[in-house]
Amino acid sequence: MSDSIIKIKNINVSYGSNHVLKDINLNIKNKDFYTFLGPSGCGKTTLLRLIAGFEKSQSGEVFIGGQEVSSLNSWERNVGMVFQNYALWPHMTVYKNVSFGLEEKKIDSKEIEKKVAEVLELVDLNGLSKRYPYQLSGGQQQRVALARTLVVKPKVLLLDEPLSNLDAKLRVQMRKELLELHHKLDITTIFVTHDQEEANAMSTNLAIFNEGVVQQMGRPVDLYNNPTNAFVANFLGTSNVIEGEFKNSVFTSKNGMMIKGIGADAKGTSVLLRPQNLYLENKNNSLGLRSLSLEEFEGTVENQEFLGNIVRYVVNVKNHSLVVDTLHEVDKKIYHPKEKINIFLDSKKIKFL
Amino acid sequence: MFKNLFLKSTAIFIGLFLFIFLAVPIVQVFYVSFLDQNGHFTFLNFYDFFQSALFIESLYNSFYVASMSVILASFFAIPLAYFTARFNFKGSVLIQSLGFIPLIMPPFVGAVAMKLLFGTNGSVNLMLDQWFGFKIPFMEGLNGVIFVESIHYFPFILINLISSLNNIDRTMEESAQTLGSKGFRLFRRIVLPLSMPGYIAGASLVFLKVFDDLGTPLLLDVNNMLAPQAYLRISSIGINDPMGYVIGVILVLTSVAAVWVAKLALGGKDYSMLQKGGGGMVKRNFLPHQKFFAYSVVFLILFLVLSPHIALALLSFGTIWSFSVLPDAFTFSHYKAVFENSVFIKNTMLYCSIAAFIDIVLAFFISYIVLRTKFVGRQLLDYIAMSALAIPGLVLGIGYLRTFYSVNLPWNDKPLASWWFMIVIILAVRRLPYALRACNAVLMQISKYLEESAESLGAKKTTIFRKILIPLMTGGLLAGFITSFSTATVELSATIMLVSTETDAPLAYAIYSYMQTAAGRGPGAGFGVIGVLIVAAGTYLSQLIIEKNYKQRGMEAKID
Numbered sequence: 001m002s003d004s005i006i007k008i009k010n011i012n013v014s015y016g017s018n019h020v021l022k023d024i025n026l027n028i029k030n031k032d033f034y035t036f037l038g039p040s041g042c043g044k045t046t047l048l049r050l051i052a053g054f055e056k057s058q059s060g061e062v063f064i065g066g067q068e069v070s071s072l073n074s075w076e077r078n079v080g081m082v083f084q085n086y087a088l089w090p091h092m093t094v095y096k097n098v099s100f101g102l103e104e105k106k107i108d109s110k111e112i113e114k115k116v117a118e119v120l121e122l123v124d125l126n127g128l129s130k131r132y133p134y135q136l137s138g139g140q141q142q143r144v145a146l147a148r149t150l151v152v153k154p155k156v157l158l159l160d161e162p163l164s165n166l167d168a169k170l171r172v173q174m175r176k177e178l179l180e181l182h183h184k185l186d187i188t189t190i191f192v193t194h195d196q197e198e199a200n201a202m203s204t205n206l207a208i209f210n211e212g213v214v215q216q217m218g219r220p221v222d223l224y225n226n227p228t229n230a231f232v233a234n235f236l237g238t239s240n241v242i243e244g245e246f247k248n249s250v251f252t253s254k255n256g257m258m259i260k261g262i263g264a265d266a267k268g269t270s271v272l273l274r275p276q277n278l279y280l281e282n283k284n285n286s287l288g289l290r291s292l293s294l295e296e297f298e299g300t301v302e303n304q305e306f307l308g309n310i311v312r313y314v315v316n317v318k319n320h321s322l323v324v325d326t327l328h329e330v331d332k333k334i335y336h337p338k339e340k341i342n343i344f345l346d347s348k349k350i351k352f353l
Numbered sequence: 354m355f356k357n358l359f360l361k362s363t364a365i366f367i368g369l370f371l372f373i374f375l376a377v378p379i380v381q382v383f384y385v386s387f388l389d390q391n392g393h394f395t396f397l398n399f400y401d402f403f404q405s406a407l408f409i410e411s412l413y414n415s416f417y418v419a420s421m422s423v424i425l426a427s428f429f430a431i432p433l434a435y436f437t438a439r440f441n442f443k444g445s446v447l448i449q450s451l452g453f454i455p456l457i458m459p460p461f462v463g464a465v466a467m468k469l470l471f472g473t474n475g476s477v478n479l480m481l482d483q484w485f486g487f488k489i490p491f492m493e494g495l496n497g498v499i500f501v502e503s504i505h506y507f508p509f510i511l512i513n514l515i516s517s518l519n520n521i522d523r524t525m526e527e528s529a530q531t532l533g534s535k536g537f538r539l540f541r542r543i544v545l546p547l548s549m550p551g552y553i554a555g556a557s558l559v560f561l562k563v564f565d566d567l568g569t570p571l572l573l574d575v576n577n578m579l580a581p582q583a584y585l586r587i588s589s590i591g592i593n594d595p596m597g598y599v600i601g602v603i604l605v606l607t608s609v610a611a612v613w614v615a616k617l618a619l620g621g622k623d624y625s626m627l628q629k630g631g632g633g634m635v636k637r638n639f640l641p642h643q644k645f646f647a648y649s650v651v652f653l654i655l656f657l658v659l660s661p662h663i664a665l666a667l668l669s670f671g672t673i674w675s676f677s678v679l680p681d682a683f684t685f686s687h688y689k690a691v692f693e694n695s696v697f698i699k700n701t702m703l704y705c706s707i708a709a710f711i712d713i714v715l716a717f718f719i720s721y722i723v724l725r726t727k728f729v730g731r732q733l734l735d736y737i738a739m740s741a742l743a744i745p746g747l748v749l750g751i752g753y754l755r756t757f758y759s760v761n762l763p764w765n766d767k768p769l770a771s772w773w774f775m776i777v778i779i780l781a782v783r784r785l786p787y788a789l790r791a792c793n794a795v796l797m798q799i800s801k802y803l804e805e806s807a808e809s810l811g812a813k814k815t816t817i818f819r820k821i822l823i824p825l826m827t828g829g830l831l832a833g834f835i836t837s838f839s840t841a842t843v844e845l846s847a848t849i850m851l852v853s854t855e856t857d858a859p860l861a862y863a864i865y866s867y868m869q870t871a872a873g874r875g876p877g878a879g880f881g882v883i884g885v886l887i888v889a890a891g892t893y894l895s896q897l898i899i900e901k902n903y904k905q906r907g908m909e910a911k912i913d
Contacts (some may be wrong), residue, residue, distance in 0.1 A: 054527055074530040081531045087524035091546040100542075101532030109637055145528075 005030045005188050006051065006156060011060035013046055013212075020046050022194065022212045024060070028156075028190065029205070033182050035191045037199040037235070038209030044192050047209075048158050052081045053118040065155055079209065080154030084161045086145040090131040093131035094120075094144050102154040116259045119151040122181070139170050146178075151186065155183075157189045163198065175202060196236055200224070208232050229353055233272050240273040240322045251350075257318040259295055268352040275325040279344040280313065285333045294344040315343055359814075363718050364728055370715070371737045374782050378752025379605065379744060385755060386598035398595040407577065412603070414495060414676040415579040419500045419564040420692070423556045429654050430555070436647050438518035441636045446653050449515070451651075452508040454658050456890045459843045459861075460505040461568025462881040463661030465733060467501050468492050470664040476678040480828035497573045501568045502563045505658055508564070510555035517551020518544075523635045544634065553618035561568050561611035565745035567846040568861075570870055579604060580747055580846070585852065593756055594795045599747040612743040662885065670877035682729030687875035691883065691887055694863070694876070701842050701860035704773070708780035709838035710800065712788035713830050715781075715817065720792040723824075725801070735789070753779055771853035779851060780841045787840065788833035795829030796822075796904075828902035839891025843884045860884050 006028040013021040021043045028034045036044035043240060049055045053074030062069050069077055088097055095116060102112045120126055123143040133141055142162060146233050149157065162178075163171045179202055193199055199206050202218040207217040208231075216228045220236075227233035230241045244253035246266045251259040259271065279294070281287040290296065299317040311334055313324045324343065326332070335341055389395040402408050433452075437445040446779070470476050471491040478488040491500050521544065531545050567580040576585060576872040583600035588596075639647060671680025691698075715738070722728060725734045741749075757770035769775065775863050807817050823830075852858045858866075860880055867877030 052527075052531055054530075071534065074527070075533045075535045077531075078533075079531060081528065082530060084523040085522065085524060087522065087528040089525060089543060089547075091528075091549075100534070102531065103531040104538070148532070150527075154531075 003030050003111075004028055005032075005065055006064035006170060006190070007061075008051075009045070009063070010048070011050065011062065012058045012328070013043075013055060014058055015311065020041070020212050021057070022104040024214055026207060026214065026217070028188065031186050031188055033179070033189045033202060033204045035203035035206035036194060036209060037193060037196060037206050039194055039235075040273060042209040042247070044209045045160060045211040048081075048190060048192050049158055051156070052079055052158055053077050077158050078152075078154050079158055080149035080152065080249065081158040082142075082145045082149050082160065082162050084100070084164060084166075086141045087132075088141055088144055088148075089307075090133050092132075093129065094125065094131050094136070096131070097133070097144055098148045098151055100131075101148065102121070115151055119147045122184075123147045127329060134249070138166055139174065140168065142174065144213065145267055146181070150181075157187050159189065159191045159193055163193070176317075178202070178246075200236070208235060210235075216312045226351065227272065230270065230272075233351075238275050238323055238325075240275065240278075240320075242273070243269050243270045245269070246352070251352075253318070253320065255318045257320060258295065259345070259347055259350065262350060262352075266352050270353045271343065273322065274349040274353055275312070275323045276351060277345060278322065278324040279316075280315070280324060280326060280335065280341055281344070282339065282341045285335075289342075289344045292344075295347050297343045297345075299341050299343050300334045301337050301341055303337060305337065306334070315341060317343060355737075358723060359717075360726060361728065364722050364731070364734065367715055367722075368514060368734060368737075371734070371782075373747075373754075374778055375737065375741060375744075377545060378749055379757045381756045382598050382605070382752045384601045384602040386595060389676045398599045402596065402599045408582065408600075410420045411577050411579050411582045412577075414577055415564055418495050418498050418502070418570075419560045420576060422502040422506065422563040423510075423559050425503035426510055426559050427552075427556065429503065429507040429657070430510035431552075432650050434514040434632045434645075434652060436651070437515055439634055439637060439649070441638050442641075442647065443543060444648060448511075448651060449657070451655055451658055452511045453892065454662070455505045455506050457892060458505065458566065458661060458881075459644060459845070460501045461572050461663075461845060462843060462864055462884060463505075463665050464497075464501050464572040465874060465882075466664035466668045466878060467661050468497065469668060470660055471500065472497075472571055474676050478674070479678055486566065492573070494575060496593060498563075499663070500572050501573070503559075503616055504568065504661065506559045506562050508551065509558040513551040514548060514559075515551075515557035517548045518634065521634050526634060546768050554615040557611040557615040557618070559891065561608050561743070563608055564611070565747065565846065567747050567849065568865060569770045573863065578740075580745070584849070587751055589755070592751075597751055598755075601745075601751050604745045604748050605743075608743045608745055614829075615851060629657070652660060658736055660828075664880050665881050665885070668874060671875065671881045687879040690876040691879040696856060696881065697858055697860050697863035700773075700858060702779060704777045704859055705838045707777045707843040708784060708841050709788070709834045711781040711833045712785050712837045713784060713792075715824070716788035716792040717830060717834060719789055720796045724793070724796050725804075738789050739786050741782055746783055746844065746847030747850070749779060749783065756848050770851060773857040776848050776851050776859065777855070781837075781843060783844060784837040784841050785848055788837045791829050791836065792826070793834030795826045800827050806878070807811050828898050832898045832902075835895040835898070839895075840889040842887050855882040 004027040004032070008026040011021055011024040012019070024043075024047060033046065033319050036045045036047060046055055050057055051064070053072060053076075058069065064079065066075060072093050080088050089100075098116045098119060099112050102115060107115075116129070120129060122191070123146055125140065125143050125147065131145065138145065138208070142165075142305060145162075153253070159178075161176055166174060191199075191202060203220055205218060206220055206223065208215045208223065210231050216223055216232045223232060224236050227239075230239075233239040242253045242257065244251055244257075246262065246268065249260065249262050249264050251266070251271055252261055252297065267271065279287075279289055282291050293322060297317045299315040299322070301313055302321060303314040305312045306328070309328060310325045311328050313326070313335065315324050322343070328334075386398055387394055387396070389397060433448045437448050438444050468475060472478065473490065473493070475489060475492070476821045477491070482488050490496055501567065525543055525547060529539050534542065565580060567584055570576070570578045570581045571584070575581065579600050583597045583604070586594050586600070587597040667680055668674060670685070672682040672684050672686075674680035719734050719738055723731045753775060754770050757775060758768045759768040761767065762769055762772055802827070803821055804817050807821050812820070842859075843861050843864075845865055848859055848862060849865065852862050861884065864880045864884065866872035866879050867880060
């Protein structure tokens with residue numbers, strides 16, 4: 001992997017008895033938009049801070065652009081970091097915040113002026129250079145933080161949950177702008193988030209963390225389609241994971257729910273059923289699903305939630321509570337709790353774990 | 354409608370009280386400073402002030418002493434604050450508690466004793482002379498005032514600076530590091546400017562306290578400063594001499610300016626709002642030689658901080674202490690004298706408990722009116738009550754003397770200003786801000802819903818006061834009472850003007866007058882020790898109550 005700009009090898013980090021990162025190995029390609037995704041406390045921010053030089057590992061190596069950086073201080077690494085709270089210096093104007101890094105590099109003041117103007121233009125903050133941070137909105141503060149980091153042309157851009165302090169609408173807009181900036185500047189970016197939608201929408205590659213271990217890495221769509229374990233399956237979208245065993249192309253759950261017609265090569269300890277791949281009908285509302293070659297089960301509606309574009313049901317089949325999503329249309333029937341119902345699935349498309 | 358009428362008349366009563374006993378005396382001082390002998394308006398008094406070499410010198414000295422005290426206090430406070438905020442340092446607890454010790458004792462109480470420890474022929478210089486053959490003029494003239502004041506007031510800088518440093522989010526430094534900044538440059542560009550507001554607030558407070566202090570220069574025989582000059586003019590020439598008032602005006606204006614600077618430093622740009630994380634800077638570990646250095650500094654400052662207390666204790670137990678490192682022998686006779694003259698202690702107990710009770714009642718109603726009603730001008734009540742902080746006690750005392758001297762008591766035809774109860778009133782006015790702060794703090798924590806739910810269940814305002822508010826506020830009210838009480842016991846600069854007979858004099862006055870003669874020093878120190886013990890016990894007790902209150906609140910929070 002000669003084109004990877006960041007290489008993480010066998011990294012272990014502990015705080016006392018708390019093992020925060022366990023034997024992490026990662027390669028991040030040049031110009032990638034790479035996301036560390038996971039619930040809080042999974043170690044993703046620790047790894048980001050390790051790359052920036054704010055944490056020390058007990059063992060392992062970190063390469064940035066081919067150079068092992070473990071012995072380098074954070075001010076010697078030339079990585080740019082945007083903090084979750086933006087960390088703008090309140091005693092400096094926007095201009096001063098942005099010019100700080102250039103001044104530290106002892107660049108000629110004419111040159112600084114030019115570069116600051118350029119980067120402020122880039123993040124759409126023209127005319128605000130004399131303001132103080134407290135006079136800016138959250139979104140503007142975020143742009144200043146970005147500008148301050150980008151102006152020194154770092155080798156990689158590290159973003160620590162940069163969107164979490166913005167309101168929902170602004171978050172979606174900043175998501176787009178961040179990606180545009182990323183494409184325009186061709187800068188390798190590492191993005192830390194706990195929001196799967198953000199991760200899926202933005203990243204070229206992602207790594208899913210849980211309890212200090214990388215669960216799986218790859219392209220978002222591959223991870224969604226082929227999760228390696230129940231954690232990944234549940235973290236990326238909603239899923240029904242049923243434990244049981246495979247034998248002669250038949251899966252039998254612990255409660256005796258049998259799924260036939262599964263490929264002979266199937267092995268593992270459970271099946272993964274996505275809610276949108278389960279279909280519903282009953283005698284009052286036949287959709288002709290029986291004419292298709294699908295597996296059929298009998299169940300009872302336990303719960304119904306109307307979410308607008310979809311209706312989400314919980315259906316009891318042999319004491320398994322399965323989540324089922326149906327697309328909602330104006331004239332479509334809505335089933336009610338306690339209603340008897342038939343549930344269909346295509347056993348050829350089932351994933352096993 | 355009854356409840357509103359009651360509250361409104363209370364508000365008016367409190368307003369009237371503050372007007373008569375705070376506003377009028379101050380205005381009176383300003384007014385008199387612009388009058389000539391015939392009662393006509395004139396600027397001549399101010400002109401005369403600036404024509405007098407003594408006054409110019411005093412003005413210069415006051416500014417010099419106050420500024421130098423700020424500088425010396427900074428030397429004590431800055432390293433301590435930095436150790437605490439930057440390093441994993443076991444001494445931090447020591448530093449924080451050390452910070453409170455000097456505040457327990459006002460500087461004038463230990464001033465004479467400090468002379469015996471640090472004076473030309475004091476213990477420290479005798480030892481220095483014997484071992485190294487030189488002496489340091491710690492206590493010579495103005496030096497003495499600077500030395501004593503900065504030992505007592507450096508905690509104001511320490512406490513403010515530590516809280517300022519602890520508010521700096523670690524990402525403030527980290528983001529500078531990723532941009533290539535490090536070491537002293539990082540400190541100068543990021544940490545220093547962010548800690549400035551706390552430092553300036555503390556420094557201006559020190560400046561104000563030193564500038565206004567009367568007792569310390571008087572006891573150290575330094576008369577060529579503003580506060581002593583004002584006192585000497587009024588007490589020796591009389592209350593009609595305009596110079597005392599002119600100096601009073603200058604003292605007030607300087608104090609107000611210092612408070613204004615502090616407010617400006619802390620207000621304005623809200624640094625803490627932008628630093629959401631808080632939690633202080635990244636903590637480092639000391640290297641071995643740094644650790645040695647840090648502990649040396651802490652112990653040296655600890656010795657200085659405790660020295661007035663040690664010296665006072667030695668003085669109160671010593672027989673003769675002159676030209677020697679320690680007193681010749683030890684005795685209890687000074688304490689015998691103290692208890693034979695226990696009238697001073699009795700007076701103080703009486704005055705201060707009444708004053709603190711007045712404070713707590715006024716403070717309760719003021720904070721209720723300000724925080725819970727919509728009365729027009731309610732904020733003004735708070736401002737006026739709090740403004741007592743910026744008024745030098747000496748000036749308030751002069752104002753009382755001027756305002757109430759011409760009013761006679763109906764039952765014995767003596768002037769109102771010489772009645773002992775006026776000492777109680779002036780103490781109450783001086784200490785009201787302390788009680789008010791305590792009340793505001795608790796009332797702000799009590800949810801309005803607690804009262805509203807009682808109201809919706811049909812409770813009347815008086816019932817709500819009795820059954821909801823007062824029980825919930827008891828801790829805060831008590832803490833406020835104790836703070837007002839204990840700090841009033843050692844108040845000198847305001848009361849010194851109003852003591853007309855020895856039998857009416859409080860403890861602080863006794864310390865002052867005993868300390869002026871060589872023979873009186875022993876008993877004076879004894880009175881001082883008792884004063885310090887009262888304040889220390891009070892501070893400890895109120896801290897205990899506040900902590901207990903917090904714990905109770907913690908429990909309540911879990912229940913909801």
